[in-house]
Amino acid sequence: MVPLSYYLLLSGFLFGCGVIGFLIKRNIITIFMSIELMLNGVNLSFVAFAAHWHALSGQVFVFFVMVVAAAEAAVGLAIIIAVYRTRETLNVDQVNLLKL
């Protein structure tokens, strides 16, 4: 038997790693992957709470989070391709102008 708090700690650790990656990474693709890591951490706590309270709707929320993440990944990667096409760099420090 594993206490609920262990699941929450693992989920919080994954979310924290995502935040740290978002802060320290300079490559725009890696920053985007850090956001996916944060979403995964949240999903784990959703499922753990669903198991704890015997409420099945937590799993449905995870399903919705995954759908939104898929849509976000598609649009975000398209934006990254567009940025790379105009700036020819993936470093976020060099992407500091709204209009070239």
Add this chain to the structure above:
Amino acid sequence: MNFHLILFSAFGAVCVAGAVNLLAQRHPINSALSLITVMAALAGEYLLLGAEFVAAVQVIVYAGAIMVLFVFVIMLLNAGEEEETKGSRVAVMFGVPGMLIGGVLIAWVVLRHSGTEAVAIGALPGDPRDIAQLLFHNFLLPFEVTSVLILIAIMGAVVLASKPESQGKVD
């Protein structure tokens, strides 16, 4: 020490190692592969909690579709190693200690105030049929709205990623 805790620790260790490796690697393709490891191990955790449907969707949609998209874009853009800049050093200096302090606080609160009861192995009662019942009855409207969202995302991705017409652009 029982079997459930051993399995949880094994999958959790893989998760933690993958997440730390994502931060440590400098090349995006290595980060992407460690993120796939994290997602696969998380699917194992979902199976431990009894959420078979979520575990399957995690492997198929997340580790399959989304990460293939990531790896594809990394290879398409020929992304190399990232260089260290002044901004990232400042972020390391202030961000990491801040996150550590916040993490310790959150861990203290979580361990103190919640989860004295244990979650049994396979604690969720729901098989995919119950989830479908919930998804197509109680959550029917959100489900239909997500289909519209997906449609908009597809159109947006196509518009954004298509080659811009070079009319009126002076190079």
